[in-house]
Amino acid sequence: AQTVTQSQPEMSVQEAETVTLSCTYDTSESDYYLFWYKQPPSRQMILVIRQEAYKQQNATENRFSVNFQKAAKSFSLKISDSQLGDAAMYFCAYRSVSLITQGGSEKLVFGKGTKLTVNP
Amino acid sequence: DAGITQSPRYKITETGRQVTLMCHQTWSHSYMFWYRQDLGHGLRLIYYSAAADITDKGEVPDGYVVSRSKTENFPLTLESATRSQTSVYFCASEPGPPTYEQYFGPGTRLTVT
Numbered sequence: 001a002q003t004v005t006q007s008q009p010e011m012s013v014q015e016a017e018t019v020t021l022s023c024t025y026d027t028s029e030s031d032y033y034l035f036w037y038k039q040p041p042s043r044q045m046i047l048v049i050r051q052e053a054y055k056q057q058n059a060t061e062n063r064f065s066v067n068f069q070k071a072a073k074s075f076s077l078k079i080s081d082s083q084l085g086d087a088a089m090y091f092c093a094y095r096s097v098s099l100i101t102q103g104g105s106e107k108l109v110f111g112k113g114t115k116l117t118v119n120p
Numbered sequence: 121d122a123g124i125t126q127s128p129r130y131k132i133t134e135t136g137r138q139v140t141l142m143c144h145q146t147w148s149h150s151y152m153f154w155y156r157q158d159l160g161h162g163l164r165l166i167y168y169s170a171a172a173d174i175t176d177k178g179e180v181p182d183g184y185v186v187s188r189s190k191t192e193n194f195p196l197t198l199e200s201a202t203r204s205q206t207s208v209y210f211c212a213s214e215p216g217p218p219t220y221e222q223y224f225g226p227g228t229r230l231t232v233t
Contacts, residue, residue: 106168
């Protein structure tokens with residue numbers, strides 16, 4: 001079964017600075033998707049960014065970018081120019097895209113989350 | 121309004137009562153999911169559905185029942201609520217390929233007294 005590990009329970013960053021959140025995963029599959037979700041104090045889960053494993057290029061969405069290292073099974077999230085509104089729990093997640101008959105799963109596997117504090 | 125909604129947003133009930141949490145999505149996504157979120161446990165999958173009339177257990181299904189007679193609705197029923205089911209419940213939907221992106225509802229905070 002796939003597992004997702006976020007080794008930093010809490011992180012903090014100064015406003016306007018850059019912070020990187022770590023995520024590692026374990027899988028024997030070659031084709032999968034990875035996601036970062038944000039959960040602010042409002043509790044709403046918000047999709048931040050998606051990375052397809054077959055793509056070598058790292059995904060970018062405005063101030064958010066990832067460093068995807070497939071061989072190392074690492075998927076870190078970099079937040080540039082941090083803003084107060086970035087303060088939230090961040091969850092890394094893995095989605096198999098293999099067919100069920102080939103051992104795939106239709107479930108999203110989440111890490112335990114990293115709480116990010118942004119200091120003014 | 122387009123999107124995914126949950127009702128009620130807050131619910132207090134007594135031990136032993138039956139409770140149904142509603143989830144409705146307007147995108148016609150194939151997949152729908154129910155999670156519970158508790159401190160120290162992150163998000164745990166209760167049940168999911170790949171299509172209407174197809175449901176499957178997740179990580180913590182005991183004490184819960186789901187049905188999916190229509191693509192857009194995926195209610196979650198606690199047959200006889202227990203205090204350990206006090207939690208925040210999230211519903212999510214996903215279109216499947218090519219994006220596999222899950223979209224979450226706002227959550228329901230359930231307290232069982």
